[in-house]
Amino acid sequence: ILNVEQSPQSLHVQEGDSTNFTCSFPSSNFYALHWYRWETAKSPEALFVMTLNGDEKKKGRISATLNTKEGYSYLYIKGSQPEDSATYLCAFSKAGGGADGLTFGKGTHLIIQP
Amino acid sequence: AAGVIQSPRHLIKEKRETATLKCYPIPRHDTVYWYQQGPGQDPQFLISFYEKMQSDKGSIPDRFSAQQFSDYHSELNMSSLELGDSALYFCASSLVAAYNEQFFGPGTRLTVL
Numbered sequence: 249i250l251n252v253e254q255s256p257q258s259l260h261v262q263e264g265d266s267t268n269f270t271c272s273f274p275s276s277n278f279y280a281l282h283w284y285r286w287e288t289a290k291s292p293e294a295l296f297v298m299t300l301n302g303d304e305k306k307k308g309r310i311s312a313t314l315n316t317k318e319g320y321s322y323l324y325i326k327g328s329q330p331e332d333s334a335t336y337l338c339a340f341s342k343a344g345g346g347a348d349g350l351t352f353g354k355g356t357h358l359i360i361q362p
Numbered sequence: 363a364a365g366v367i368q369s370p371r372h373l374i375k376e377k378r379e380t381a382t383l384k385c386y387p388i389p390r391h392d393t394v395y396w397y398q399q400g401p402g403q404d405p406q407f408l409i410s411f412y413e414k415m416q417s418d419k420g421s422i423p424d425r426f427s428a429q430q431f432s433d434y435h436s437e438l439n440m441s442s443l444e445l446g447d448s449a450l451y452f453c454a455s456s457l458v459a460a461y462n463e464q465f466f467g468p469g470t471r472l473t474v475l
Contacts, residue, residue, distance in 0.1 A: 280461045291366075291452065291466040292405075299461050337404065341462040347393045347417035349407025350464060 250274055252340050254353035261328045262361055268324040269356040271338030275319035280341040282350060283312055283323055287334045295323075295336075328360045364389055366467030368453050374473045375443050383438040383470045387455030393417065394436040395464055396428060397452040405452055411436060412458055440472075448474045 253272045261267045273281060280299045284292035296305040301316040309326045325332055335357045339350035367386040375381050387394050393412045397405035398421075407420035411430035422428075425443075430436045440447060450471050454464035 280463075282463065284466075291468045294463060294465055297461050297463040346458040346462055347410050347412035347456075348462065349395055349397070349410055349418050349420045350405075350462070351407070352404040354404045 250340060250342065250351040252338060252351050252353040254336075254338055254356050256356060257354065258357040258359070260359045260361055261325075263328060263330060265328055266324065266326045267328055267358070268322050269336065269358075271321045271323070271353055273319050273321070273338070273340040274342075275317060277343045278316050278319075278340075279343045279346075281314055281316075281321050282339040282341065283321070284337040284339065285334050286337055286355065292337060323356075325358075328358075330360045330362055333358060333360045366453055366455050366465055368451075368467040368470050370470060371468065372471045372473075374475065376475055377443060377445065379443050379474075381440045381443060381472060383440070383451055383453075383472070385436045385438070385453030385455075385467060387434050387436070387453075388465055391455035391457055391465075392434065393456045393458045394430055394434065395454040395456070396422075396436070396438050397454065397466075399450040399452060399469075400446075401449075408438070443474045445474050448472060 283295040286292045298314040303314040335355040337355045339352045395410040396408040399405045408422040410417045414430045450469045453467045
């Protein structure tokens with residue numbers, strides 16, 4: 249059974265502050281690590297897919313890093329805005345998993361307070 | 363840009379009835395995945411298809427079956443429905459060569475009464 253853990257479970261951040269949260273995953277049998285942004289009543293939106301140790305990806309104010317040797321990824325949000333409020337899910341793809349299902353963490357629920 | 367289409371968006375069934383959910387992947391995507399998300403839970407993988415062949419299997423009950431057709435759309439068939447099958451069912455699609463990056467549809471909300 250693959251174990252993908254995210255912390256914290258929920259987070260309240262003041263508008264304008266920066267924040268980050270963690271995803272830990274199995275360091276063996278790794279293929280890819282995915283981050284999704286999920287707003288209520290919408291489908292998960294793909295943010296990043298990362299495959300190489302040391303990968304860093306950036307999209308606007310959101311960035312992510314990857315450490316496959318120790319099995320963790322960080323997601324950073326700089327200068328949080330109310331529209332950043334959402335659940336952020338990470339998901340793990342195992343090796344040989346080009347068409348395999350993702351194993352999701354339980355998400356970090358982020359609330360940005362004006 | 364075209365996204366994953368799922369139909370119906372909402373479905374209400376009685377216990378022991380059957381249900382069929384449909385998924386139309388993003389054009390030129392060759393792989394389709396089905397996930398089940400229960401209340402307050404993360405999405406749980408059910409099954410995937412690559413080029414119309416079953417690729418990976420997760421926690422899909424024996425009462426459920428699925429297939430991918432020649433036009434790459436997929437259907438999830440659910441029989442002998444139980445109350446516990448009430449959930450949001452997501453379909454996702456990808457290009458198998460793209461590091462399993464999956465794009466999700468809006469989901470079908472199934473309620474079993």
